[in-house]
Amino acid sequence: MRAGPHTPLARFAVFVPFLLTVWTLSGCAGAPSPRTYPPGYPIGYVERGTASWYGPGFHGNHTANGERFDMHQLTAAHRTLPLGSVAVVRSLTTGRQVTVRINDRGPFARGRMLDLSYAGARALGMTGSGTDEVELRVIGYEGRPGGMGFLRVQVGSFADPANARALIDRLKGRYPDSRIVTVELPEGKRYRVQVGQFTSETQAEAAAERLGSLLDVTPFVVRDDT
The missing domain is CATH 2.40.40.10 (RlpA-like domain)
Incomplete structure (x- = not known):
């Protein structure tokens, strides 16, 4: 059967080049770039x-x-x-x-x-x-590239900086990388004492358990933000 200008076959003949053009343009656009994560990032955690x-x-x-x-x-x-x-x-x-x-x-x-x-x-x-x-x-x-810092153990948080310094003095011999981090909270400044630079949760949790027994406190593992 001959295809007249208004037959289904004629309309299909016009539509095929359109589809090929769309497919070609889609192929030229390419797949989106894969998302990258910092080394060790816990996707799926x-x-x-x-x-x-x-x-x-x-x-x-x-x-x-x-x-x-x-x-x-x-x-x-x-x-x-x-x-x-x-x-x-x-x-x-x-x-x-x-x-x-x-x-x-x-x-x-x-x-x-x-x-x-x-x-x-x-x-x-x-x-x-x-x-x-x-x-x-x-x-x-959706963070910064390389935005994963060390894990640390927070062993205390004080309103009086003198108490934080006293705890640091007690820890320095065994944990020379102990530090005080000052934060602003609605109730005022707090001085947090943090210990260690750990690269895994297992290391940090083990240190937290030791520090909890040593100091009779409830420590928290926190990430040092970079």
């Missing part, structure tokens, strides 16, 4: 524990990565994940989930794993209860 949240008392303060904390943004604080990590947080109570970016350090309370912003906590429906059991899964990274 999963952790379960208790999440809390923070909001009005910290709104506008500087976070660990230098940003201003905005409680209406989907962010969170974690002690060791590299700043800029992107994680899906799922409530083990309700099944609700939210994607957040790690831009701060904390929580520094025993038994807590994650501090969500008010917006993150509201997405999970946990602002009323204050805490929830959650699963965190790292899915991406």
Whole structure:
């Protein structure tokens, strides 16, 4: 059968070159460049524990990565994940989930794993209860290249710098890399004593256990942000 100008066969003949043009242009565009991560970055890392949240008392303060904390943004604080990590947080109570970016350090309370912003906590429906059991899964990274610093053990936090210096003097003989980090909190300055430069969680946790027994304290493993 001959193809007239309005037959299906004629219309198909016009459409084929169009498809070839689209496919050619798509091929020229190429695949997107693969995302790169710092060496040792924990993509796919999963952790379960208790999440809390923070909001009005910290709104506008500087976070660990230098940003201003905005409680209406989907962010969170974690002690060791590299700043800029992107994680899906799922409530083990309700099944609700939210994607957040790690831009701060904390929580520094025993038994807590994650501090969500008010917006993150509201997405999970946990602002009323204050805490929830959650699963965190790292899915991406939006931080600086090479942004993974050493792990350190925080053994104390003091309002009086003299107390921090006294603890440093006690630790210097065994841990010469001990240091004091000054942070601004809503209740005023705090002087945190940190020990060591560890490259793995296993090393840091072992040191934390030794320091806890030595000093009769509850230490925290934190990442030294670069």
